Amino acid sequence: MGKRIVFIWLLLAFAWVAKSQNYMIKGIVTDSITGEPLPYVAVILKGTTIGATTDLDGAFTLSSSSKVRTLQVSYLGYTEKELKFVPGKAEHLKIQLAPTSINLSEVIIKPGKERYRKKDNPAVTFIKNAIARRESNDPRNHDYFRYDQYEKMVFAMNDYQPKPKKDGKAGKFDFLTEFIDTLEVGKTILPVSLSI
Template sequence: MSKKIYIISLFCICFLFPYKAVAQSTIITGIVTDSVTNEPLPYVSVFLKGPQVGVTTDDEGRFSIKTSSAFSKIIFTSLGYQGKEISVKRGGTHNLEVRLLPSTYDVKEVIVRPKRDRYKRKGNPAVDFVKNIIERRDQNSPENHDYYNYEQYDKLTLALNDFSEEQKKKWLFKKFQFIFDYVDTSEVSGKPILTVSIKEKIAENHYRKSPTSHKQQVTGIKRAGIDEMFNQESLQQFYDEVFKEVDIFGNDVTMLLTRFVSPLSNIGPAFYRYYLMDTIQVEGERCVDLA
C-alpha cells in the first residue's frame, strides 16, 4: 500500500512542476507622461517585443498588460514623441512610470500664393453691398440724428522706425545708450522700433442736431515720452490737424494732411476695390467684414 502512495505522489510532483513553469504569468501596469509637462499621455501604443501583445493607454495615460508568453522588452510609441524600450523581468507584477520625450521636427518654409482672379465690378456682391450702403448713407449718418453720444478711446504712438544696430553709431545717440533697452518690435512690419512718445485719451462725446452742439468731455489722459518737453497746447493743435477724426460718411476723408476719396463716396465704387471677407456677430447683430 505504501508503495502505491509513493508512486502516485512522485507522479503528481513531476506533473505539477512543469505546468507551473509553463503557466508563469507577467503583469505590467503603469502610467505614461510627457517628460516636459508631466501631463499624462493618452493613446500611447504599449506592446511587448516578441509576442507582439499590446494595448493603448487610457485618457489618464494608464495601461495594464497581462501575459504568460515569453518577451524581451516592453515598447512605448506615440506620434510626436520619441519611442522608448524598457527591459522587464519576466514573471510577477511590475508597475512602471514611463516618461516620453517630445520629438522635434524641422519644417521648411512653405509659401502659399492664392490664385488671383480678375477683379470685376459688375456682378460683384461686395460692390452691390457698398452701393446699398451709399444709397442709405445720409439716413445712417450719425449727424442726421437728433442726438447721439459715444465713448472714444485714442492711442497715439510715435516711434523711430527700423531702429537697427547702425543707429547706435550715430552721434545723436552716443550719450543716450540706455534708450536701446526700450527698443520694441513693430506689430505691423516686424522691424525694430524705438517708441519716443505715447499718448492715450478717453473721452465722452455728446452731439445735438438742433441747436447744433458737439461737446467732448475728457475723462482720462496719459502722456509719456518727449511730449512732456513741449508746450502741450501747441502740440495738441498739431495732433488735431495731422490726425483729424475721420468721417466715413463724408465724400472725402483727411489723414496725415492728405485728402482721400471716402470709401462711401458716390465715386467710391469706381475708385476702390471692395471685397467681402467674412460675416461676424457683434453684440448679436450680423455684420460684414468689408475690405
C-alpha cells in the first residue's frame, strides 16, 4: 500500500513538472520591403492575453506554458500576420510584415471668409464713441485737467532660500515661500512688487 502512494505522488509530481514547463519564443520583426526593424510591434499568442512587444531593434522574447501554437503579429500600418510555431524550435524567428497601402482621394480645402460684423460688437461702439468725443477729450482744449497715474516697480531676490527655524515654528515672513518662482533650472527668484 505504501509503494502505491509513493508511486501516485511521483506520477503527480512528474505530471505537474511537465505541465508547468515554459517554452521560449524569440525573434525579430522587420519591414518586408526595407528590412528595417519595427519597434513596438504587438506579438501575442492567438486567443490569449499572453504577449510581448518588440524593442527598438525589433526583437521580442516571449515565455509561456500555453498549448497555443500560433503567434499573432500586428502593427499599425502593416498587415496582421499569423505564424504557427513548434515549442523549443521557435528561438530565432524572423517575421516580416508587409505595409498596407491606403489610397486617399483628393481633398480640397478652401478658406471660408468670415464676415466681420459690426453689429453687437462692444469694441466697435467704444471706438466710435471715442472718435466722436475726440475734441472734447483733448486736454489741450481745456484750461486744466486731472488724471490718476499708476506705476508699478518689481524687485526680485535671486537665489532665495528660506532659512529653517531652529525651533521648527513658522517665522513672520514664511508666507513668502509661496511666491518663489524659477528663471533657470535650479535658480530661484522671489519677486517683490511695489505699487505707487
